[in-house]
Amino acid sequence: MSPLRDMSEQTTHITKANTMNRREFLKTAGLAAGGLAASQFVPRFGLATPGPRQLTIDTRTLEVKGKAATVYGLTENGKPGLTFAPGESFSVALSNRLKEDTIIHWHGLTPPWEQDGVADNPLPMLKPGETRPYDFALEDAGTFWMHAHTLQEQNLLAAPLIVRSKEDLSADRQEVVILLHDFSFKPAEELLSNLTGGKGGHMMHGGHAMDHGSMGKMPMLHDMKSMGAGHDMSAMGGMGAMDLNDIEYDAYLANDRTLDDPEVIKVEKGGRVRLRIINGAASTAFHLTTGKLSAKLVAVDGREVAPMSGDTFPMSMAQRIDLDIDIPKDGGAFPILALREGTGDRAGIVLTTAGARIERLPARTETKAPPLDLTLEAALRSTAPLVNRRADKSVMAHLTGDMASYQWALEGLEDLKLKSGERVEIAMMNMSMMAHPMHLHGHAFQVIDIDGRRFAGATRDTVLVPPMKTVTIAFDAGKPGHWPFHCHHLYHMVTGMMTHIEVA
Numbered sequence: 001m002s003p004l005r006d007m008s009e010q011t012t013h014i015t016k017a018n019t020m021n022r023r024e025f026l027k028t029a030g031l032a033a034g035g036l037a038a039s040q041f042v043p044r045f046g047l048a049t050p051g052p053r054q055l056t057i058d059t060r061t062l063e064v065k066g067k068a069a070t071v072y073g074l075t076e077n078g079k080p081g082l083t084f085a086p087g088e089s090f091s092v093a094l095s096n097r098l099k100e101d102t103i104i105h106w107h108g109l110t111p112p113w114e115q116d117g118v119a120d121n122p123l124p125m126l127k128p129g130e131t132r133p134y135d136f137a138l139e140d141a142g143t144f145w146m147h148a149h150t151l152q153e154q155n156l157l158a159a160p161l162i163v164r165s166k167e168d169l170s171a172d173r174q175e176v177v178i179l180l181h182d183f184s185f186k187p188a189e190e191l192l193s194n195l196t197g198g199k200g201g202h203m204m205h206g207g208h209a210m211d212h213g214s215m216g217k218m219p220m221l222h223d224m225k226s227m228g229a230g231h232d233m234s235a236m237g238g239m240g241a242m243d244l245n246d247i248e249y250d251a252y253l254a255n256d257r258t259l260d261d262p263e264v265i266k267v268e269k270g271g272r273v274r275l276r277i278i279n280g281a282a283s284t285a286f287h288l289t290t291g292k293l294s295a296k297l298v299a300v301d302g303r304e305v306a307p308m309s310g311d312t313f314p315m316s317m318a319q320r321i322d323l324d325i326d327i328p329k330d331g332g333a334f335p336i337l338a339l340r341e342g343t344g345d346r347a348g349i350v351l352t353t354a355g356a357r358i359e360r361l362p363a364r365t366e367t368k369a370p371p372l373d374l375t376l377e378a379a380l381r382s383t384a385p386l387v388n389r390r391a392d393k394s395v396m397a398h399l400t401g402d403m404a405s406y407q408w409a410l411e412g413l414e415d416l417k418l419k420s421g422e423r424v425e426i427a428m429m430n431m432s433m434m435a436h437p438m439h440l441h442g443h444a445f446q447v448i449d450i451d452g453r454r455f456a457g458a459t460r461d462t463v464l465v466p467p468m469k470t471v472t473i474a475f476d477a478g479k480p481g482h483w484p485f486h487c488h489h490l491y492h493m494v495t496g497m498m499t500h501i502e503v504a
Contacts, residue, residue, distance in 0.1 A: 003323075034260070052093040052133060053082060057157070064251050065258065071183075072157035074104065074146060081146070081159035085136055086166045092134045094126065101125040102152055106161065107318060108144035108302050108461050110442055111136040113481025118149045118441070121482055121500075125150075138418075140444075141165035141286055142302025143276040143320045145179070153490055154188035156181055156256070158280040163302075168275055173272040173324070178349055180277070180315075180338050182249040182284040188490075191247055195491055196406045242467045243403055243434045244342035244371055246491070247283055252340055252347040252363070259337070259363040263349045269331040273351065275323040278336075279315040282490040285372050285464075286338040286347075288313045288321065293334050293351075295323040301460035303444060306381040314372040316437035316464040318488040327351070333358045336460075339369035356394055372435065372464060374471070378450050380458035386446050386474055392422040399430040399465060399487070399497065401437075408432070408497040413485065417502040418477035427472040430465045436487040436497065437464050438471075443483065445475035462488055477503045 044338045053076055060073040076082055082092070088111065096102055103125040105117035115134050118124045126132055140163065147158035160177045168175070184191060267273055275295070278286055297308045299322035313321050315338070327334070331353030338347045344365040345360045350358055395416055400410030418424055425448065428438055439462040447457035449472035465471045486498035 017237055020432060052091045052135070053452065054090050055082060055094050055116050056097055057095065057104065058097040059358060060372065062156075062256055064185075065260070066251075067184070067185070069185060069315055071155050072098070072148070072152055072433055074159035080179075081161060083160075083162040083164065085164055086141065086169065088138065090136050090138050093131050094134060095131040096126040096128055099128050100152075102148055102150060102157065104146050104157075105149040105441070106134075106144070106146050107439075107443075108142070108320075109136075109161070110444070110478060112479055113483065114483070115443065116441055116483075117146075118484055121484065125450060132469045138163050139319050140452045141168070142299060142324055143177075143278065144302050145278045145280060145318075145320070147280060148169050151192065151490065151494065153192065153280075154182075154184070154282045155207060157181070158252075160276070160278055162276065162338075168274075171272075171274070173274050173276045175276065176349075176351070178254055178275065178277045178336065178338075179256075180279045180281055180284075180286060181253045182247070182281040183249070183253050184249050186250075188282075191490055192494065195246060196495060229328045241433070242371065245284065245340070246403065247435075249284070252281075252284065252338070252345050254336075254338060254347040254349050257349075259346050259348050259361050262335075262361075264358065264443060265349060265351055267327050267351045267353055269327060269353045270329040273325050273327060275325060275336065276320065277323070277338075277356035278320045279314065279317055283317065283492075285314070285316045285341045285437075287341065287369050287372070288315050288323075289339060290323065291335055291337065292324055292332075293325045293327075293336075295325045298322050298324055300380065300458050301444070301462060303459040304383040305458050306383060308376075308379065309344060311373050314376055314464075316372055316435070316462070316488075317490075318437055318439055318462040319460070319464075328355065332356050334360055337361075341371050344368050370449050371466070373466060374464070375472075376449055377447060377457065377463070378453070378455070380447070382446060382459040384459060385456045386423075386459075386476065389423060391425040391474065393418070394425045395427070397428045399428060399432055399436050401434070401492070401495075401497065403434070406491075406495055407489065408436075408492040408495055410438075410486065410499050413499050413501060417504065419504050420477050420480060422477045423474065424477065425472055425474045426444060427470055429470045430467055433467045434492075435464055435466045436492060437462050439486060439488045440473075440475070440501070441484045442503075443475050443478050445473040447474050448474045480504055 056075050059070055062069045062071055103117055103119050144161040146161045147153045251258050259262050301320050333352040333356040335350050336348050397412040444459050444461050446459045447463055451470055480503050484501045485501050486493045
């Protein structure tokens with residue numbers, strides 16, 4: 001059984017109210033026929049343990065579409081990921097049991113720069129057999145994740161990283177974590193070579209991205225004639241077409257499983273569920289839909305927002321959303337699906353109550369999901385916005401590149417140097433015909449402007465910038481360091497769309 005199939009043992013949480021009754025329910029609830037088995041789970045309260053947590057990087061075997069696949073994993077005592085209790089610090093001993101060098105980035109956390117987890121920035125990658133200690137305060141509760149900051153991320157070297165709040169422990173709800181991924185039987189190096197025509201090797205060193213902050217100006221894509229066949233296209237009025245997906249994967253996974261054989265999680269009739277969804281895909285954006293269940297969006301990228309009701313939510317690479325859903329009192333089986341933008345490909349899990357019949361769902365449909373846009377982003381409002389004050393620095397960054405050369409760049413920030421406490425606004429103008437999810441290490445930022453319309457948007461660490469759009473973010477410079485700022489499309493990052501911001 002896949003470790004992530006048992007994810008609910010680690011990440012599903014029943015709070016103190018009616019705890020014993022609910023435990024008995026979860027132990028005894030049965031499922032009707034339908035060919036799908038339910039995952040079993042035990043509530044875990046995330047109590048702090050003495051000494052550092054032991055996190056292991058290793059290989060594991062999955063079955064994907066009837067074929068065995070060797071992938072990577074990040075586990076504690078055989079369970080994927082880490083969950084921290086309120087007040088617990090990030091005291092972790094990270095051990096590399098692979099036969100190759102690697103390094104892990106704690107995405108969304110704000111550690112000291114030295115512990116951020118990017119190769120040679122400043123620490124080298126972990127050698128095979130090496131164990132490295134990490135120890136820093138956890139400043140925020142929320143849904144975060146951890147992943148290799150190398151091409152190894154494509155081979156599922158990623159896992160959830162959940163920091164619970166006191167409110168999480170007292171709330172009367174069950175927690176379910178969903179980690180999405182795109183999967184290929186081909187190694188990431190081959191996927192990259194196919195994209196670059198074999199020209200991308202100089203961009204990599206030891207499997208990790210070089211610093212491309214000083215790269216020369218890349219050509220802007222003026223039309224789509226240079227794009228090869230086989231790309232998913234969607235009309236954009238007056239601008240030709242945008243490119244949505246540059247890799248056709250073998251499968252799309254939710255908690256390590258395809259929709260042909262999804263994870264099935266038992267829930268209680270009339271109960272409340274907190275879904276923590278992480279888009280850990282290397283280069284795939286999704287629309288997350290709760291189907292028949294109405295959901296309330298309460299957080300993005302681990303930071304609370306003013307609640308918004310809906311049933312479909314866009315998620316670009318590296319983004320996370322927290323949803324509260326109420327299970328109907330008469331129960332049922334409820335698929336939670338991730339729809340790949342521009343295609344009919346799907347992944348997902350199934351929430352089910354006792355006795356409900358579970359119908360099989362195809363992993364691909366004829367209906368294509370639309371491209372992601374900024375409609376939701378423009379409506380989000382942070383519950384803890386930045387203090388209103390004038391920016392000390394305002395800069396414009398240009399996101400450039402094209403599919404023909406497959407070279408991408410983030411220009412205009414090469415000389416940006418800040419002092420801790422300085423307020424900076426960065427306007428990101430996407431001059432390419434592909435969307436870019438932009439991620440800043442070591443900081444949370446607030447989205448404050450879209451195409452000239454200013455507002456007090458969400459606080460997050462990764463924001464999507466669609467083609468020919470300008471998104472402005474603001475943040476107060478934090479801990480000193482050489483902080484990476486890059487596109488979280490893995491293959492855009494390693495072919496140029498990455499720079500660093502200096503904080504002194």
